[in-house]
Amino acid sequence: MRIGILGSGGLGTALAARWTAAGHDVLTSGRDPGRTGRGFADAAAHGTDAVLVAVPDHAALGVLAAIGAGGGTLAGRTVVDCTVPLVPGTLTLSTAGGPSMAERIAAAAPGAHVVKAFTFAPADVWAAEEPPVFDGAPLGVPLCGDDPGALATAGRLVTDLGATPVAGGGLDRAGLAEAASAYLIGLWAGGADARTVLPRVGRDTARPTLGRR
Numbered sequence: 001m002r003i004g005i006l007g008s009g010g011l012g013t014a015l016a017a018r019w020t021a022a023g024h025d026v027l028t029s030g031r032d033p034g035r036t037g038r039g040f041a042d043a044a045a046h047g048t049d050a051v052l053v054a055v056p057d058h059a060a061l062g063v064l065a066a067i068g069a070g071g072g073t074l075a076g077r078t079v080v081d082c083t084v085p086l087v088p089g090t091l092t093l094s095t096a097g098g099p100s101m102a103e104r105i106a107a108a109a110p111g112a113h114v115v116k117a118f119t120f121a122p123a124d125v126w127a128a129e130e131p132p133v134f135d136g137a138p139l140g141v142p143l144c145g146d147d148p149g150a151l152a153t154a155g156r157l158v159t160d161l162g163a164t165p166v167a168g169g170g171l172d173r174a175g176l177a178e179a180a181s182a183y184l185i186g187l188w189a190g191g192a193d194a195r196t197v198l199p200r201v202g203r204d205t206a207r208p209t210l211g212r213r
């Protein structure tokens with residue numbers, strides 16, 4: 001697949017290396033084309049199969065505007081959004097009370113098929129040489145999105161990392177993924193092992209049933 005990555009921080013760089021090793025044609029970009037060799041527009045044009053938004057949330061909409069996403073440059077494309085919208089220096093959501101970042105990105109890129117993914121694991125997990133297996137099970141990566149083709153593309157990208165795609169609901173649930181990720185970051189920052197707070201549903205506990213209104 002041809003993958004364009006908007007951002008060359010820890011996450012974008014780690015995923016780029018793993019996808020390149022898996023045989024994909026990946027172009028990473030940053031603010032300074034002199035450093036990465038390419039600018040955001042180059043990566044967006046390159047990513048005909050998928051574009052990964054891997055810049056801070058406060059920068060994402062500006063980057064999309066700069067590459068002409070508002071005019072439809074990403075229409076029909078799979079756009080994978082991995083932003084965790086935290087107020088800088090805090091553990092609270094910068095989007096609180098409003099749409100999720102994934103929904104804002106979808107609004108800023110008309111026609112793009114946005115999938116929320118990769119918010120739950122730190123970049124170190126993908127930078128490691130080995131596929132991410134914990135307690136004997138491959139790492140699950142929840143995907144939130146509405147377009148079946150885009151979800152399939154994102155699922156293949158997850159599989160090619162040695163992880164397992166997990167159906168995470170529609171884009172209207174992306175805000176919950178963002179909030180849960182922010183909460184887990186807070187647990188990790190406090191020194192807790194976030195995996196210890198999650199029992200295995202179906203084995204340790206009964207599966208929850210959804211109430212009717």
Ligand SMILES: NC(=O)c1ccc[n+]([C@@H]2O[C@H](COP(=O)([O-])OP(=O)(O)OC[C@H]3O[C@@H](n4cnc5c(N)ncnc54)[C@H](OP(=O)(O)O)[C@@H]3O)[C@@H](O)[C@H]2O)c1
Nearest residue numbers: 007008009010011030031032054055056059083084122123
């Ligand atoms: N790191 C993780 O463990 C992790 C895990 C899950 C999700 N995420 C999410 O993934 C995204 C990327 O995180 P990251 O840690 O890889 O890197 P980051 O430090 O959040 O972002 C680095 C990239 O964003 C660009 N950038 C920074 N400020 C910008 C601005 N104002 N305008 C335009 N571009 C700007 C940088 O450009 P230059 O190249 O010019 O510096 C760089 O390419 C974030 O939204 C984060 O919440 C990160």
